[in-house]
Amino acid sequence: MSYESNIAMLLPTKRDFGLCATGLVDFLIDTQNEFLERYHSIKKLQMSQASVSPSDLLPSHLIAYDLDRDLLPLILSQCQYIVRPMAENKIEYNLQGLELQLIERFIRGRALIDRKFDQLFFRQFVRNASIFKILRDKIPQVKLTSAVKCSIVTELKSFQNLCKSLASLDIAIGFLANYKAEGDMLIKNYLQDKLAMPVDKGLISSTASQQCRLKHILALWQVLAVDKALRLTIDAQDPFDDIGEDYRENLNGQQRKYLTDQLKHIKVDLLCAELFEYIVLNLSYQSTNTEDRTNWPIVETLESYYESKNENGEIAGLDQFPNTLLMSHAVDTWRTIAQFHNKQPVQG
Incomplete structure (x- = not known):
């Protein structure tokens, strides 16, 4: 990786560049879990099976140290330098004390980490049958009436406003596929209150803002996406x-x-x-x-x-x-x- 590398390499996703970050996070989680399991096996200790979600991790949950700041001072504190006249100087290490210090500082109280962790969705990844199915399973979807659909399309005469509204739905669908939400919540409120989206980047249509709830989000997405496609077709795009x-x-x-x-x-x-x-x-x-x-x-x-x-x-x-x-x-x-x-x- 260099300064010229795509920044997506640092963002865990299920595909493309993000697989690098996903693989690294998975490796680090697996490394800590295996270390703790091995430690408890050697010491013949009972190990708690409770795990911590990666999103809830604190520094105190992790086996982590800096060589110069943490490890070397600890080693030096457990060694004795003996000066012997007319003979080679001698260094003795208190290995038992060093072991106890290592356990106390870096192992005791550390947690198993849940291997399921949140991954990012780029907008283009959201347009995927599996994502839509996950959302339907989480929030049962309801159709919009023909009158509501017609009103929304009529209000979104500006192609720019149509694209803004569709973009906001893409983002919302990505979040809804990963996090819980109530189907009766207005999409407008979800965008503004939960996702902190500015009003001018959310739903432009007043009908959509007042009538459409999260249980309608896929139906609304279809209305806007198809309308955009039809307009592009008329313009030979x-x-x-x-x-x-x-x-x-x-x-x-x-x-x-x-x-x-x-x-x-x-x-x-x-x-x-x-x-x-x-x-x-x-x-x-x-x-x-x-x-x-x-x-x-x-x-x-x-x-x-x-x-x-x-x-x-x-x-x-x-x-x-x-x-x-x-x-x-x-x-x-x-x-x-x-x-x-x-x-x-x-x-x-």
């Missing part, structure tokens, strides 16, 4: 800059025409939202799942994904979706759906 070429195979003319015809029989706004969410959470470079899904049929994949989030739920008309389209066509399929959606009135 790519909303999937983190998706690899394996999932970008273009539809041919016949496939595109047939899909467009079938979309007339499907609840397009829901299809558009769910397919977008699936692509972003499961197919991006940031996804922890590296399984090749290119040959998975889109319709079957989407059915399974939607049902996993909503008991007995279904996307109306999905049985009309072309069953020949595969996940290798995912990006172009979504783009075709988005273009169709942008031409339609808002669906209730």
